[in-house]
Amino acid sequence: MASTKNPLHRLFGIHAPKHGDSSHDERDSNVNLQLISLGLPRTGTTSLQEALIKLGFGPCHGGVELLRSPAQTARYHDIYTRLIAHKTQAGDPDLNAQIHKSMQGFRSSTDTPLAFLVAETIAAYPNAKFILTVRPDGPKGWWTSIWNTSSWHWRTDWLRTVFRTLIYPVSFLRRVDDKVLLIREICLQRYGCWDEGTYERHNALVRALVPPERLLEFDVRQGWGPLCGFLGVEIPEGVEFPRLNERESMVSLYLGFMLFGGFVWCCYAVFVGGAVAVAVWPGLLERAVEGVRGWMVGVW
Template identity: 35%
Template sequence: MDQRPAGGERDVKVIGAGFGRTGTRSLKAALEQLGYGPCYHMSTVIAEPFRVRQWLDVGEGRSRDWDEVFRGFQAALDWPAAAYWRELAEHYPDAKIILTVRDPKRWWDSVSATIFRSALAERQRLPLRRRIIRWLVARRSPDFALYPRMARTTVMDRLFDGRIDDRDHAIDVFQRHIAQVKATIAADRLLVFESEQGWEPLCAFLGVPVPEEPFPQVNERAAFDRKRPGRLWRLIVRGR
């Protein structure tokens, strides 16, 4: 059964170069409201586990078929896509690049309490209850069971050399990443964006009207806390 989005091939029109925990959930909702949907995000990978193997192939050097990975999507944000912003910018030369940013210390506080905390837990010997859950998930969804390995190869090792418990190193990587994107992407192709700026700079950059509705502000930490336990439970109970 083909689980990929209907609608055939679409060129990606917007590429998000910003790290996870920089307002990517809010930008996803905004882009979809503006007609740039569906928008690819790490939440897409979690919701559709067959995509985990696609990214594992990318991370381990077996395949980089971007048109297949993003088939049916008009935008791609968040990790793991943002870890490959150079390759995607080159592969989709007409796509516009949005670099979501935030205060580096606030970014560290958020990412260390969510994504990095979860990744670090994978390195420890899990308690019996967690090992049982992991075994059940692997039986129900072998693809999703590969998620920690995929995240490690495409993000944690690729960007941070595995040093996700080193605050100063992570912040340095974050700041150097922002400088590299700004230095690489032509100014007329790049928007450096904070979600608090709202619709005006985003719509001006994309050349679309400003909606009457307020700019979406999604609580990313709350979304993170909800999505993984809920996803694990659905995998165990329903097998999908």
């Protein structure tokens, strides 16, 4: 079930609408990607997504869309796994078809999953325009931001053990965790690192593969001017450029992941504890049923 509808996801604040407006249900099957941001997460991708929608380039696929569709998470889990195992590569017809299917109905895209599939995305969309979002504080600022929001997935201390243990009983959350670990593995293979060096090496790859006339290197602090000029559209009159920072939303999301997993563990514990109690004291269930029955008779 998608995270937009699951009542437990809503209860624990991990449903997708809690973390940004959705374009997922507004897709037109006749629309294909025209504009793709290959900038890494935490480089202004949420602000860019909102700006593109305002300029008429929606629906726009953002990283949070993977929360709206567990099927999307599973699809990219498979793609990342096959790339790591060298069972597919950029330009393979089957890989192109999978990427096209996942992005069908979206006019633009930012953030994951395509940001970590640079060569594969360029091969799948040879006529698209591309944006590379960058941070004013460079590699160190990017890595600090990534670490402060998402390090639950790859840190090596006891907090990683706590996180994985808490989310383990929820298959959807395990797949999200596994997907991030696969992204880390891809970066280790391609860039030789998963730290602040990833930022510069990733950006260098984008610059090397995308023709300059089809690439805009963009700092969201620049506002509408460079973006609208690159896209050939008018600057929206009287509309302020979006300035969004989803750090608090991400922190809330991961807290919700752990609370949800802890809740499921408690449910398991109650079920197992009840089963053990019935096995040890066979008459316990019968007495409990009789007690409830007596209470209901008294009430009615």
